[in-house]
Amino acid sequence: MRQEILIGVERRRRWSDEQKIRVLSEVGVDGATVSDVARRHDVTRQHLYQWRRWLRQRSPAGDRGVRFLPLERVDDETVPSGSCGVTRPGRVDIVLRNGRSIGVMGDPPDALLVRIIRIAETA
Incomplete structure (x- = not known):
């Protein structure tokens, strides 16, 4: 051997x-x-x-670092190019820590937003 x-x-x-x-x-x-x-x-x-x-x-199943923050609606003219915020009426862009972004239309339930954010962060 x-x-x-x-x-x-x-x-x-x-x-x-x-x-x-x-x-x-x-x-x-x-x-x-x-x-x-x-x-x-x-x-x-x-x-x-x-x-x-x-x-x-x-990470515990319920807490994956997802936090919701209050938002204020702003006019499109006041949002600088490349920043996150309202881009069209009824649409919010969410930029994650890993650089990915999610566009959300309307007012989806919190549970659905948490699920979408988890998928985008771990994909």
Whole structure:
């Protein structure tokens, strides 16, 4: 039986929770795929999927960091280009921390908004 002995610095890296969340938040920003982000940080795609699963299990089902804030309706002329706010009458654009945005028309129930935001943040 033949064995190989590896000598040198340990290849295994340790990632803090904050680092994992920061890396995961890059997925989907400017069209970046899981493969792109994995290559950028020199990890496998499977690492990112495992980290995503770990993050989902760590967060309680009811609280995923989704918070609702009161909004004021403003005129289209007062909203600077590229910012979030009312873009058309009855439409609100929500920009998430990971850079994705969601356009909402009308007044959907809170439960539906929470579900949409969760899907957009974890996709």
